[in-house]
Amino acid sequence: MIPVLPPDLCMHHTVAMTDLPPAQTVQVPLAPMGAAAVVTRLVDATETVAGKPVRLPPQPELEVQEVTLAAGETLPVPPGLVQRHALVRSGALEVGTTSARAPQRFTAGQWVLDDGLTPWRAPGTPGAEPARLLVVSHVQRGRGGQGAQALLPTALPTPSPTLLPTPSPTSLQASVRKPGGESLNESMKESLKEPLKDPSNESSPRTSIQPLLHTGSDYTGHPIQMPDGPLRVMVHRYEIPENATLPWHFHPYQRYAYVERGRLQVEDRNGLRQVFQAADVLVEQRQVVHRGTNLGQEPVVLLVFDYLPENTRNHTTLAEPI
Secondary structure, eight states: OOOBOOHHHHTTTTGGGTTOOTTOEEEEEOTTTOOEEEEEEEEEESBOTTSOBBOOOSSOEEEEEEEEEOTTOBOOOOTTEEEEEEEEEESEEEEOOOSSSOOEEEETTOEEEEOSOSOEEOOSOTTSOOEEEEEEEEEOTTTOTTGGGGGSSTTSOOOOTTSOOOOOTTOOOOOSOOTTSOOOOHHHHHTTOOOOOOTTOTTSOOOEEEEEEEESBOTTSOBOOOOSSSEEEEEEEEEEOTTOBOOSEEOSSEEEEEEEESEEEEEETTSOEEEEETTOEEEOOSSOOEEEEEOSSSOEEEEEEEEEETTOOOOOEEBOOO
């Protein structure tokens, strides 16, 4: 049984954030040096852009990509997609281009969450600013096995003779292995050549998809497990000072972390340690006491994704110190 601190001692880490609206920050005290992490709530959503409840299968697979979507193009849908979540880093994204209603437009710094049934398109004409996205997708287990290949824009309209797929020496290179994820073999990396190059305009941005992680398990090999029923999706940005160590804690529900900057060591009380750095995606353990340590001389910055039952916001609980 996990020893849990009384609620009043957990307030600085969880309860104090319960009523925190998006884009506000709180100071999270760290042990043992008394420094403070800065935590900013970015997303607190229980519905998709279409107003539907957020639902996921019990054990989905996770796919995370950095995407550059060229103006005028539509993001392809991977097989078995059930939900996707994205941060618009720059440019703009239009979601839901149907005749029934005008598409919703999302710009730099905004987040979008949908069930994969609405098209995502970068507005504008070829040569305009592309949409740059961090995309977190969930697919049915066993349906996303093609990984990055499944995300190539084969769903786009057949290109005209002046828009032939052209191999490029600057093609995407997938990471050979990411912590907790699968290896990408040479043939798969070969398939990641950037498509839709317009020979009439060498400077036009092109659509590219860089896979960061594709996995159905946490970094110890245990399956990703989602709560039953409608979900609440929360996203926070954590900034952990240099040389700081988080207190021992655990997460009752599924959590992912994307490392924007720095080097983070995660260790549990069984002695397992693993280091994550910029552009790594960490699928955290559930119900396992652990802590993180900033190994560098600059702050660690994380985007942290929590998937909770709709009626709760308690994503972290402190444990007894050793």
